[in-house]
Amino acid sequence: MDLDAYVAEHGGEWRRLEELTGRSRLDADEVDELVALYQRATTQLSVLRSRHPDPALLGQLSQMVLRARARLTGRPRPSWSALGRFVTAGFPGAVYRAWPWWCGVATAFTLLSFFLIGYVAGNPDTASALIGEQAAAELVESGFAGYYTEFAAPTFAFHLWTHNAWLAAQCLAAGVLIVPVLYLLWQNALNIGVVGGVMVAYGRADVFFGLITPHGLLELTGVFVAAGVGLRTGWAWIAPPPDLSRGQAVARAGREGVLVAVGLVGLFAVAAGIEAFVTPAPVPVPLRVAVGAAVWLAFGAYVVVLGRRATHVPPVRGGPGT
Structure with a gap:
């Protein structure tokens, strides 16, 4: 030519x-x-x-x-209907289908954290060895409470949002390897255990739980969901369902992980807003805890109601053979 x-x-x-x-x-x-x-x-x-x-x-x-x-x-354009399907079915459905995994993570994490709090509180030498006696005293006097008011609330909220979203992304991305997810969970449980144990040992349990509970309920739930979905991806590689190959099982779990990752961005934005604006607010502790608990329960209801509906779709009638 x-x-x-x-x-x-x-x-x-x-x-x-x-x-x-x-x-x-x-x-x-x-x-x-x-x-x-x-x-x-x-x-x-x-x-x-x-x-x-x-x-x-x-x-x-x-x-x-x-x-x-x-x-x-034609170029694809953002669709409000697609966004609506994601909010009302995609994200809650993915979280609901993974509930045995993240509920298991939540149970193990909570038990481990309270065990560490009790152990550190009952063995003050442990806290001194881990963070130092002077650091422990500063933590009790002003460090723990001051953490929530050190920066301007909008700046603090943005920092928390990006930090938690990055933590969740690590759990989801590293889930196929399993060990990194377990290590990240251990790090967070150890941090809660040591700080909480020191506060309890010095008689400041009310300050610790009064500050961590409002935002911690929703924030930790997001971490549990990310870790559970990540671990489920790893298990799909180890023991895929009989009807799927190993690659197909991991791909399916990975697609669910993407839905969860996008949805958790919004969840962590809400949790960051609570931690930055509600947790340090000069209002009675029961009111702060009530706000955090109400948001947490609302998220739980959202996942259960819409997630169950998205997962258990009723059969379509009127088709061939009906």
Whole structure:
């Protein structure tokens, strides 16, 4: 094939195709012309690939064809209906289907945390060895409570939001390896156990639980969900269902993980808002705890009601054979 002659023969069509693709509006005749030119350009691109694979020309013509295809098929736009389906079915359904995993994580984490709090509170030397006697005294006097008022509330909320979202992303991404998720959970349980144990040992249990409970209920639930879904992905690799290959099982669990990851971004935004604005608010502790508990219970109801509905879809009647 004489490449120069081929380009000279069809170059006018390609220029016309590019011109029509770039226009903001086309009438009916121009749309028909665009379709015809696109179809011819696709054929010409195939011919060039098989007979004269010139990288520069192939790249230029491929981009032209892709732009024309996008113009003909339309660019995807955000859909409110798709967002609604995600909020009312996708996310709560994914969380609901994984409930045995994240409830198991929540139970084990809670038991371990309270065990560590009790152990550290009953063995003050342990806290001194872990964080130092002076650091423990500063934590009790002002460090723990001061943490919630050290920065401006909006800045603090943004920091908490990104930190927790990153922690959840690590749990979901590393779930297939299992061990990193268990390590992250251990780190957080140890931190709660040591800090809580020190506060209890110094008679400040009311301060500790009064500050950590309002936001901790929702925040830790988000961490449990991320860890549980991540571990389920790892288990899909170890023991896939009989009807799926190992790769198919991991892919299915991974798709659920993506839904959960996106949804947890919103959950952690709410938790960060509570921690930054409600936890340090100068109001009675029972009121702060009530706000946090109400939001937490609302999330639980959201997952149970909408998640169950999304998971247990009633059979469609009136189809073939009914």
